[in-house]
Amino acid sequence: MRRYIAQRLIQSVLTLLILSLVVFVLTWVSGDPVLYILPPEMIDDDSIEELKRIHGLDDPLPIQYLSFLSRAVRADFGLSTQFRRSSAAIIKDRIVPSLHLGGMALLFVLGVAFPLGVFAAYNRGKMADAISRTLAFAGQSVPEFWLALMFILLFAVILNWLPAAGRTGGWQHWILPSVTAGWFAMAGLLRITRSSVLEVLGSDYIRTARAKGLSERSVLWRHTVRNSLITIVTSVALLAVGLMNGIVLVESVFGWPGLGQLFASSVLARDLFVVQGMAMLVGVMFLVANLLADIMYSVVDPRIRLGT
Amino acid sequence: MKRWTRPDIFGSLAILSLLLAAVLVVAACGGGDDADEEPTAAAVIETPPAPATVAPVTKATATAAPDESMTMMEGTIPGSVLTVSLETVGTLTTEPRSDLPLYGCRPGCLLMKDDIFVMDRVGNLQPHVVKEWDFGSDTRSWTIKMQDGIKFFNGREATIQDLEFSLWEGYGTRPCGIPSPYCSEERDPMAGYGFYNHPYFFSTHEVVDDETIEIEFENPTIGLAQMTLTTNLDPRGLYSEQEVKAVGWEEWLKDPILSGAYMKLKDVPGERKEFEVHVDWWKDPAPDWETQIHLQVPEAATRLAQLASKQADVITLSALTLNQALSLDHVKILQQPATVHLQFYFYNMLHQDDKGFDPDNPFTDARVREAFNIAVDRQALVDTIYVGTSEVQNAPMMATGMRAWDHPLVVEMRNNPIPFDPDRAKQLLEEANFPMDRTVKILAGVWAPSGAPEKKAVTEAVHTMLIDNLDLNIELVQSGSAGEYHRAQRYEEDKPAMDWDLSAGGRNSTEPVITTRSNYLYSRSVSYFLTDPHWSEMQRLDDILTTTTDLAAFDQASAEMSKYVRDNWIMIPLTTNPLFWGVVKDRVDDWPLTVGAPWPHYFEYITAAEGVK
Structure with a gap:
């Protein structure tokens, strides 16, 4: 197990190195960063040369990459051109709201999709199953942007039950952004849970369990659901990261001051160093989620002997 | 054998489904609005009257009296x-x-x-x-x-x-x-x-x-x-x-x-x-x-x-959301008049000393620039995107109310709108031997300034009008403005300096004196792309604006600059539009x-x- 985790960590570091190279190269592919840093009225040869010197942008590219890597390890991505503050500090300010939103959305996803998926599978072919499948279909086909606006229209404008935007002011502020952020993932997990449970329900050992006279509760939860968890856990880990990506839009619509909104505004403002930092951060999040999913395999299924 | 019972989540599911259905119904019904009954923004919003004249830019005073036109409150x-x-x-x-x-x-x-x-x-x-x-x-x-x-x-x-x-x-x-x-x-x-x-x-x-x-x-x-x-x-x-x-x-x-x-x-x-x-x-x-x-x-x-x-x-509004705000009974609209100018700049008018100067560039021909100007239906922009709330910009850089806006030269321009004449535009291109197989590149900055939320819609509309009315291949390229300004200028020595023909959706706010405005043409960005005699003339006028202490001379130079820009088709002036705020009446x-x-x-x-x- 330890060996496996060590292997995965080494792989993750290599992946991060490749990611850092991609981020660095893309920075230059999109144009000379100096030109995006300087405001139009200040673009002259002297300013360009001075700025290059200050930021080491006149060094050869390999040196620049090593410098970028060195700073990235220390979470130092440079000064935000938009905010005149350290990019890392700005990103740090925005992580907590995003984690809050992501966490609440994940709770919503797990709280709805998992029991509903199990329930639908267990009642396959019945009305409840049809409704679940419809919900899953709607969840995956309704764009988050549109859904967010519809939620706002219904719950904020027509019913006036919930706030349309913002984060401060009570738990009511969390409901619409969380549900919207988790909507797509909820639908995905619902489908995965249903199909995974269905697959296990049709297996021989479940038939054997029933033949032995085990209670339905035991058959479902102890033998069926537990054996379905591998697929589900893997999906949850990836969906969780995908969910963090989706909050770019949700945060903009609901005025939520997280990474998503920062990312959108930084791209529009060509805030190069913040965008670089966030690209690396998202990469790290993906790697950590994958690692956690791998580790969770052994927790949910003792048959798996990792690293042996 | 004890039968597994259904978890009590079905009720929640049903409620969720019902809510979604309700949302869909509300959306399908458009919130009950009847499009025919929507008020017209231009008819409903009251625009503060423009001043009859503008007071001197500089003045000496010994009074401390507040501006009476400001509505003051009585206290916190x-x-x-x-x-x-x-x-x-x-x-x-x-x-x-x-x-x-x-x-x-x-x-x-x-x-x-x-x-x-x-x-x-x-x-x-x-x-x-x-x-x-x-x-x-x-x-x-x-x-x-x-x-x-x-x-x-x-x-x-x-x-x-x-x-x-x-x-x-x-x-x-x-x-x-x-x-x-x-x-x-x-x-x-x-x-x-x-x-x-x-x-x-x-x-x-x-x-x-x-x-x-x-x-x-x-x-x-x-x-x-x-x-x-x-x-x-x-x-x-x-x-x-x-x-x-x-x-x-x-x-x-x-x-x-x-x-x-x-x-x-x-x-x-x-x-x-x-x-x-x-x-x-x-x-x-x-x-x-x-x-x-x-x-x-x-x-x-x-x-x-x-x-x-x-x-x-209080919220910020744009013309694009104006009618929705107007349909709310408890809301009124505050309009800040004549605040933002939108125009396209011609890039391909390099000064002869610039790298990449091409004497054969078709945009150095005034007839080409005129063709591009008269191929744009400005009134349509005002009527559709701005729902009638903006003005056609016939006097470049001269918004109603700003200094010298009532100068005779400016009034004359305002009374003689830039025509919309696609047939004449095509004829001008033909007379100028414009290479019709040329792909004209328009640079559109991705940044939407807060003062011009309609910029993207205007840019896309003008792009479409130019294609339809000139029968040209015209490519709209989204890009970061700062870098491209410079690339278009003279930075990259080994490449042709001019990548772009037009800059889309340039935006000025109406600073009250034209010295600021003139910078947009003279010393800030676009002048880099002006060839002589235009560059010299703009420089001459700008020198007057920045050094004169004679207000009459200042006004004259301001008006002349505006007229020069229009007469020589140095830009494609589009609209002068207000900013809007939606506020709760009570x-x-x-x-x-x-x-x-x-x-x-x-x-x-x-x-x-x-x-x-």
Whole structure:
């Protein structure tokens, strides 16, 4: 197990190195960063040369990459051109709201999709199953942007039950952004849970369990659901990261001051160093989620002997 | 055998499904609105009348009377909160030498600082921190007197040294306050701050007594006070010298001690800023609202929902969302007139000394530029995108109400609109032997400025009109403006300097004096692409604008510049449009909207009729 985790960590570091190279190269592919840093009225040869010197942008590219890597390890991505503050500090300010939103959305996803998926599978072919499948279909086909606006229209404008935007002011502020952020993932997990449970329900050992006279509760939860968890856990880990990506839009619509909104505004403002930092951060999040999913395999299924 | 029972989640599922269905139904019904009954924005919004004339840019005065046109309130209402929903609350930067202009800070910073002067509705200076002033016959020798009794947030009374410090920060020759990517300790590109390229530096200054400073400027300062000593453009204001020096700019900025109407209470990056009233504010009467909350809500539809549900008292609107706001009974629209100009710039008019100069470039032919101009149906832009609320820009850079807007040359242009004539446009291209197989490239900046939310729609509409009416291959390229400006200029020696033919959706706000405006053409960006004789002529006029002390000459040069731009088809002027604010009627009574200022000056001038939360 330890060996496996060590292997995965080494792989993750290599992946991060490749990611850092991609981020660095893309920075230059999109144009000379100096030109995006300087405001139009200040673009002259002297300013360009001075700025290059200050930021080491006149060094050869390999040196620049090593410098970028060195700073990235220390979470130092440079000064935000938009905010005149350290990019890392700005990103740090925005992580907590995003984690809050992501966490609440994940709770919503797990709280709805998992029991509903199990329930639908267990009642396959019945009305409840049809409704679940419809919900899953709607969840995956309704764009988050549109859904967010519809939620706002219904719950904020027509019913006036919930706030349309913002984060401060009570738990009511969390409901619409969380549900919207988790909507797509909820639908995905619902489908995965249903199909995974269905697959296990049709297996021989479940038939054997029933033949032995085990209670339905035991058959479902102890033998069926537990054996379905591998697929589900893997999906949850990836969906969780995908969910963090989706909050770019949700945060903009609901005025939520997280990474998503920062990312959108930084791209529009060509805030190069913040965008670089966030690209690396998202990469790290993906790697950590994958690692956690791998580790969770052994927790949910003792048959798996990792690293042996 | 005990049967597994259904978990009690079916009810929740049913409720969720019903809610979704309800949302779908509401959406399908369009909220019950009948399109035929929608009010027309242009018919409903009252535009403040344009001034008959504009007062001199500089004047001496000894009065301290406030502008009577401003609706003042009677005092702070205890417990009152005003919630303002904005596209961005920006950064809270109040450092006067910062290279980050006040654009990123409005309107929060405006609440916290006191301007040296304020501007009234028509661009006249009014006393504020400075109660009396004399700019001298040549506008270079200033004598200014400071108000008594101005107090900073910490209770300390402001002194003449504070005013001296504040002005020196703006116009002295010292390194900028906070190092930034392009303003470092090592080098000072801003030393001797120039407003754009116009140098306004002290040559000498002296504190004469406890209330008077005398300053000698190196150059005439026509328009300086309006441009940078009010809230119009840059973060100039009264700063507390002792407090800044005690902790340094960087620390001071975290919790700035200023003297304005409101103090910073809370700043949550990207979410909100909260301000509480400064009880010692020297200006009478005190602000209406005990607390102001500025929320950052980038999505226009969400802001509209906040207004509809009264979760916000004030929101920023665009013409694109105007009709929805007008359909709300409890909402009224405040319109800041003639605020933003939109135009396309021709890039392909390189000066002959520039790298990449091509004498055969078709855009050096005025007939080509005219063809592009008359292929655009400006009135259609006004009628559709702006739902009738904007004006066609027939006199380039001359918005109604700004200085020299009523000059005979300008009036003549306004009375003779640029025609819309696609057939003539095609004929002109043919006469000019325009290569019809050429792919014309339009550069569109991806950045949508807060003052021009309709920019993207206008750009796309003009792009379509040019394709349809000229039968040309025209490519619209989204790109970052800053870099491409430069690439289009003369930076890359080994490549043809000119990648682009047109710059889409250029935006000016209507600063009240044309010296600022002229920079857009002369010394800032587009002039880089002007070939002679245009470049020389613009330079000649700009020199007059920045050095004359004769207001008649100033007006004449302004009007001539506008006419020259139009007669030579140097740009494609499109529209002059207002900014809109949606406000809840019973929360906000009136607002002194000002011609020329990109943002309303002071939220504290919003008056409360009733209905304190």
